[in-house]
Amino acid sequence: MPIRRQFSESAVSRSGGKEKLFQYQDELPALPVPELEESTSLYLKSLKPLYGKNLQDFNKTASIVSDFIKPGGQGELLQQRLLEVAAEKGQRNWLAKWWDNYAYLEYRDPVSPFVSYFYSHKGLTNKKIDSNQLMKASLIIKKTVEFMESIENETLAPEVNKNTPFCMESFKWMFNNCRVPNDTRDCNIKFTPLENRFLIVIYNDQFYKVYHHDLNGNPINESQIYQQLLNVVTSSSSAISYDPIGILTSSNRDVWTKDYKELTKSPLNVKNLREIHASSFVLCLDNNSPVSVKEKSRNCWHGNGTNRWFDKPVQFFVASNGASGFLGEHSKMDGTPTLRMNDWLIKQLNIYETSVFESPLTSDVSQINDIEILNWDITPATKLAIEKATVEFNKTVSSLDLEVWQYFGLGKNLIKKFKISPDAFIQMLIQLGFYKMTGVCKPTYESASTRKFFGGRTETCRSVSSESLRFVEGWQDPSVTKKVKLQLFREAIKSHLNYISRASNGLGCDRHFFGLKQMLEPNEPVHDFFKDPMFSYSSHWFLSTSQLSSNEFSGYGWAPVVPDGFGLAYMITEDFLHVNISCFKSNGFGYTSEKLYFYLTEAATELRTLLLEEQNELSAKL
Structure with missing residues (x-):
């Protein structure tokens, strides 16, 4: 299934009692x-x-595959090694030991904008709160701390879909955790929550340690948080001004x-870095006022680069006009845990009235540690690094194209x-829109969740099939009747559902082949199976897609995963479709997000029209 979850905040276990967050972990099956x-x-x-019609080349690849899997061949040998790894005592997920490193921690491109994912929050129903930066930020902190504590005490209900529980292991990495740069492979550092009851607030590119619990260990209230943030804002003008370290x-x-090593030559900087790493999460108070959906998405995706710490897995931002959002570092968890938190968070914020802030200036803060400004030792080398990083960031961000496609009158209902x-x-809609634009089908990735298995993250669903090709070709052929067009469409839908079902059950081919490659010993000859050009081409994801849907978001997205492709993050609401379209402006093909936007609209309109006509004809016969 696509990455989407159903859950209850007050779930009852199958034994009749209150569910605990990790209670089903021991019964989760191992990844097959x-x-x-x-x-x-x-x-x-x-x-x-x-x-396509190039049967000669296909037969050549088929012959290579046959040789790979023949009795006594390398495929059989690697498979046996992988089975032995999976059968090791205590081993419940053979993939996990390699995947986090390969897919994330060894990846050397910037995490933002290339790896991290964002959510743009919808505005609140209470416009006074929604437009007040400090009020909204205070509530985000308050409710995020509540969510954090529900993980700590395990009162957060585990996710269960049709009586099948899902792995909740990644929730352990949500708070008091940080990615840290390292040679060839980064690492994650996890800190004890009870010993680090504070967050980092970034304002005017300066970092502030702000406590969310009082000296007695109790979470502080909304007015007290507001006072803390007010202290941040008012102290900023007198703070020592340093270059934007973020x-x-x-x-x-x-x-x-390299720049991190330079920073850590100073004991003061080491202390500051430790505070950032150990903090529960980060909240950024931005000095801009994004208004349009596209502007808000850009701010959530990367902002100006300076008022951020991109290595934190949980980072919120609130603009001067109250526009808010979230950015997630990807290495230890995928989007579903943070989707759940953000969806719940905005629902909770919509309950509030301004009366909770009636007397913020008289709020008792005597039992709360004062805010602390993190002052840095900036050497000439670090100053130069900041200048270079700023230039590179602006260059990277300006190279990316973004459009936010929304189609109303066609949604889940x-x-x-x-x-x-x-x-x-929507997967077949994307195929049709892309085919209309280019006249070809190209490798397409959709995330399929494998969280029904212990430690499960994702598997690849390959969205292009023989059925999807016949569908888009037939749809564009004026000689094909409407009835046949819809028949081809439904056949493509069926094929896609079969593949994503297999992938969600841990039976896709991409992660399996990755595991087989890990079984190769140093200096062992590599079979032509792995060297065949189609092996790499078929996983060169020109279209990288995934669904995370929430009625509380106005945007969600990430970057393309290849220089000549698109990043297509989509949401399906009750009455409209949403696709965040990103690509590089220079991609070698002349593609633009605006062009794909146009063809998605055309494809959606045509599909909607024919399906409604079909439905009306069926109704008329009843």
């Missing part, structure tokens, strides 16, 4: 190792539409590692009336 023949068969099936976290990871899976619908 797929059968070699099944994975290679699935792989070949996914290649057919990419080869911009260093926007650099290439090897560059950031109407799509379900057509008896079609909403997620599969």
Whole structure:
């Protein structure tokens, strides 16, 4: 299934009592190792539409695959090694030991804008709170601390879908955790929450240690938080002005590692870095006022680069006009845990009235530690690094194109009336829109969640199939009747659902092949299976897609994962569709987000029109 979850905040366990966050962890199954023949068969099936009518080259690849999986061949040998790893005592997820490192911690491009994902919050119903930066920020802190404590005391209900529990392990990494740069491979440092009852507030590029619990260990109230933030804002004008240290976290990871080592030559800087790493989370008070959906998305995605610390897994921001959002560092968890938190958070904020802030200036803060400004030792080398990082950040951000596509009058409710899976619908909509723009189909990735397994994260769903190719070709062929067009569409939907079901059950081919490659010993000959050009091309994700849906968001997205592709983050609400379209301005093909925006609209309109006509015809026959 796509990455989407259903859960209850007050769930009852199957034994009748209150559920605990980690109570189902021990019963979660281990991630399976797929059968070699099944994975290679699935792989070949996914290649057919990419080869098109070039049967000669397809047969060559098929021959390479046959040799790889033959009895006594390298495929069989690697499969046996992988099965032995999976069967090791205490091993419940053979993939986890490599995936976090390969996919995230060893990746050297900047985490923002290339890896981190963002949510842009919808405005609150109470406009006074929504437009007041410090009020809104105070409530975000208050409710985030509540969510954090529900993880600590395990009162947060575990996620269960159709009686199947999901792994909650990643929730442990949400707070008091930070990614830290390191040579060749970064690491994560986790701190004890009870010993670090504070967050980091960034304002005017300066860092402030702000406590969210009092001296007795109790969470402080909304007015007290407001007073703390007011102290931050009023103290900023008299704070010692330093260069924006946060911009260093926007650099290439090897560059950031070098700059980090320079910083840590100073004991004062070491102390400051420890405070940032150990903090519960980060909240940024921005001095801008984004208004449009696109402006808000840009601010959430990367901002100006300076008023941020991109290595934290939980980072909120509130602009001067109250526009708020979230940015998540990706290395230890995917989007579903933070989706849950942000969705719940905005629902909670909508309950508040301004009366909670009636007397903020008289709020008792005598039992709360004072805010602390983190002053830095800035050497000439660090000053130069900040200047270079700023130039590189602005260059990178300006190279990226962004459009936010929203299509009203077509959402989950109407799509379900057509008896079609909403997620599969938008996947085929994307295929059709891209084909209209380019006249070809290219490798497409959709995230499939494997959290039904212990330590599960994601598997690849390859969205391009022979059925999807026939659908887009037939749809664009004026000689094909409307009835046949819709028949081809439904066949493509069915094929997609079959693949994503397999992927969600841990039976996709991409993670399996990754595991097999890890089994290669140093200096061991590599089979042509891994060297075949189609092996790399078929996982060059020209279209990288994923769904995370919330009625509380006005935006969600990330960057393209390849220089010549698109990042397509989408939400499906009750009555409209939302796709965040990102790409590089210079991509070698002349693609633009604006062009894809146009063709998605055309494709959605045509699909909606024909499906409504079909529905009306069926109703007329009843």
